[in-house]
Amino acid sequence: MSRFAILDTPIVDLKIIERQQLGDSRGFLSRLFCAEELAAAGWRKPIAQINHTFTQKSGTVRGMHFQQPPHCEMKLVTCLRGAIWDVAVDLRAGSPTFLQWHAEELSAANRRALLIPEGFAHGFQTIHDDCELLYLHTAFYTPEAEAGLNPNDSKLSISWPLDIAELSSRDAQHPLLDHQFKGMML
Template sequence: MEVIETYFNDVKLLEPQLFQDDRGFFSESYNKKILERLGVTHTFIQDNISYSVKAGTIRGLHFQKEPKAQTKLVQVLQGAIYDVIVDLRTASPSYRQWQGYILSADNRRQLLVPKGFAHGFCTLVPETIVMYKVDEYYSPMHDSGIHWNDEQLAIPWPVKEPILSEKDRVLPKLNECEDIK
């Protein structure tokens, strides 16, 4: 497993080792011992799978507030996504800055998204399957988010008219979020 540092402290891109032969490939998607040696010490307690039928589907930007904030380990099992994170850590020098990454079944990269970040993605191809581990259970009382097309963030999403859930369509703008902790 290779770790690629990113612009943000504590956010890492992970590249699992791949063993290929004429049958296909084998890869460990998660190995606690190896990740701990690489400095990733989160205890993941749940796996979630998201399936999007069409390209241009945006999910997010989501986060959970403390004390139920979540660290996520995101990977694409089928298809490809433009994965976006926004730093919401008020004491961070990169507060309210965002970064985007391409994750795909082909590049097999995983993105470690720590607590304190909003997370969302846009599917780049139809029939995309995303799996992510979390270190805290879903809590409706702490569930929150930021509108995908927030003018302050100015994220250049790769779609003009995205497919959105009603929940994501009505998320507040960044400056309307009363308590993002």
């Protein structure tokens, strides 16, 4: 019996994962990850790293982060507490959805996750205070491969649901896209 529903988004390979919750009077069980079941959604590598984040203030934006080849990573992002507007931008050179973005509300209540393939930038905005996220990664964090897009870039036109209340100086300093950006060759 599958514990996941795998839903397509308008961007090829970017998937929404809905978790089945089994519960009774004691509480519930929800499977967070199963390599065998998520292979159907494109997850084919081992988990290299698991990160847990806490963001205190509603309206905070974190992102839009990615790692450059050959250190690209697939991510499975889950909101454990609160709610976020989770955004992925297609950076794959030659993709028919190149530089298009898709967002999903992820929350503790809806038990959805976003499975973000290699070649995407990722970020989120908290839409409640005190949000906690769990990230599963297929590649180790490699500082020299780290890159990002500016969350306010007009070429992306990301529709953040709230005014941006807080943004790190690092994220605010990511460059704006120009005509020279051709994407990532995977």
